[in-house]
Amino acid sequence: xxxxxxxxxxxxxxxxxxxxxxxxxxxxxxxxxxxxxxxxxxxxxxxxxxxxxxxxxxxxxxxxxxxxxxxxxxxx
Numbered sequence: 001x002x003x004x005x006x007x008x009x010x011x012x013x014x015x016x017x018x019x020x021x022x023x024x025x026x027x028x029x030x031x032x033x034x035x036x037x038x039x040x041x042x043x044x045x046x047x048x049x050x051x052x053x054x055x056x057x058x059x060x061x062x063x064x065x066x067x068x069x070x071x072x073x074x075x076x
Contacts, residue, residue, distance in 0.1 A: 053059045
């Protein structure tokens, strides 16, 4: 469903600093009631699988510094 925002609204938002736009997006997200988002069964299953993987420590997480270092090594 398209939003009924006019171009001036978008232009005004784009004039905001990046940090203010992020805060605005967070405020909008936080205003959505927790149980108002309908997820399909395949999405629910995927999220459950990811949670299980996370809790069982099956997957490895990398810091941003580790990722940057790895990418720099691959470039050279």
